[in-house]
Amino acid sequence: MKRARAEILSNRRFGAYHSVTIVAPEIAEAARPGQFLSVAMPEGRAFLLRRHFSVHQSARRGGWAGTLEFTFEEHGQGTDWLAHQRAHSFLDVLGPIGTPFAFPRKLTNCLLVAEGHGAGSLYFLAQELRAQGKRVDLLVGAADLDHVFKPIEGKRLSQTVAFMTADGSMGERGSVLDALPGMAEQTGAQVLYAAGPQRMLRGVADFCRSRGLPAQIAVEERMGCGYGLCYTCTVPVARKDGSGYDPLRACVDGPVFNPARVLWDQWMGEAAPAGQMIPTPPEGFPAVRSWPD
Numbered sequence: 001m002k003r004a005r006a007e008i009l010s011n012r013r014f015g016a017y018h019s020v021t022i023v024a025p026e027i028a029e030a031a032r033p034g035q036f037l038s039v040a041m042p043e044g045r046a047f048l049l050r051r052h053f054s055v056h057q058s059a060r061r062g063g064w065a066g067t068l069e070f071t072f073e074e075h076g077q078g079t080d081w082l083a084h085q086r087a088h089s090f091l092d093v094l095g096p097i098g099t100p101f102a103f104p105r106k107l108t109n110c111l112l113v114a115e116g117h118g119a120g121s122l123y124f125l126a127q128e129l130r131a132q133g134k135r136v137d138l139l140v141g142a143a144d145l146d147h148v149f150k151p152i153e154g155k156r157l158s159q160t161v162a163f164m165t166a167d168g169s170m171g172e173r174g175s176v177l178d179a180l181p182g183m184a185e186q187t188g189a190q191v192l193y194a195a196g197p198q199r200m201l202r203g204v205a206d207f208c209r210s211r212g213l214p215a216q217i218a219v220e221e222r223m224g225c226g227y228g229l230c231y232t233c234t235v236p237v238a239r240k241d242g243s244g245y246d247p248l249r250a251c252v253d254g255p256v257f258n259p260a261r262v263l264w265d266q267w268m269g270e271a272a273p274a275g276q277m278i279p280t281p282p283e284g285f286p287a288v289r290s291w292p293d
């Protein structure tokens with residue numbers, strides 16, 4: 001992980017999102033899909049914590065080498081401040097942070113499932129998978145047309161792409177989970193990747209478990225330090241041999257996890273209040289083959 005005082009090259013709006021491109025050669029060189037950046041905020045009580053954003057693009061070669069792009073939706077005070085930063089001002093950035101997505105060694109057909117800004121990291125992944133000769137199909141969901149993430153880029157990056165919107169303003173009406181079984185069948189998916197809200201990731205996990213499909217997901221958990229010290233960002237993850245679970249830190253042990261090993265009820269707060277040990281479920285903890293399959 002490097003720290004950079006990074007100049008903003010551009011800060012543009014597209015649909016419901018903002019895209020910030022910064023000059024940070026050392027971070028750009030090291031960044032891989034699934035990893036994220038930690039951006040310092042200005043001084044002030046509302047801004048004690050850094051804000052975190054997935055890497056959307058990293059240019060390691062060519063005319064724009066040494067630049068990084070991240071994208072975000074305006075959410076609260078931090079993203080509002082960021083939306084108003086102009087080209088040629090500077091950001092204090094840490095990165096790249098976290099474990100990246102792993103690529104399948106032998107399997108080729110990769111289905112990438114994204115909702116909302118989750119598409120940011122998956123489009124970067126799509127590009128790298130294609131560079132490795134893999135087939136990439138995309139299933140992209142959003143609340144409405146404005147929130148559909150870069151649809152033209154999605155089409156360019158994939159063999160086939162399907163869009164789902166909750167209000168039907170683009171593609172089919174519904175969620176990515178409605179289209180997932182058909183799309184997996186139609187594309188001959190052998191490996192699944194997903195990024196988006198927790199409930200969608202859980203739906204993808206259930207689907208993959210029922211079909212025995214290997215999968216990786218990128219999670220977003222609230223973060224304090226963002227680099228492994230405070231344990232505010234833990235996700236309960238079963239050990240490979242099913243002997244129990246460990247509270248793994250989304251910032252450094254993740255944000256990419258095997259969804260079959262995540263204890264979803266517990267993580268989503270349905271079984272054990274925060275800070276309490278998770279009892280062994282009657283069926284035991286899941287034992288799962290390790291990635292890549």
Ligand SMILES: Cc1cc2nc3c(=O)[nH]c(=O)nc-3n(C[C@H](O)[C@H](O)[C@H](O)COP(=O)(O)OP(=O)(O)OC[C@H]3O[C@@H](n4cnc5c(N)ncnc54)[C@H](O)[C@@H]3O)c2cc1C
Pocket residue numbers: 036049050051052053054055070071072073074075076077078079080117120219220221222223255
């Ligand atoms: C690993 C990771 C990658 C992310 N990638 C992206 C991305 O690519 N694009 C994007 O739009 N958003 C992304 N997010 C969510 C983004 O970090 C939050 O939207 C942002 O921190 C909100 O800050 P705020 O000050 O505008 O909102 P506020 O609600 O005012 O934030 C208050 C506090 O809550 C935290 N917080 C609020 N919402 C979230 C959230 N959803 N996840 C984690 N922490 C949150 C903030 O960091 C801050 O500490 C990512 C989060 C994580 C953990």
Ligand code: FES
Pocket residue numbers: 222223224225226227228229230231232233234249250251252
């Ligand atoms: S945010 Fe501090 S350990 Fe992950």
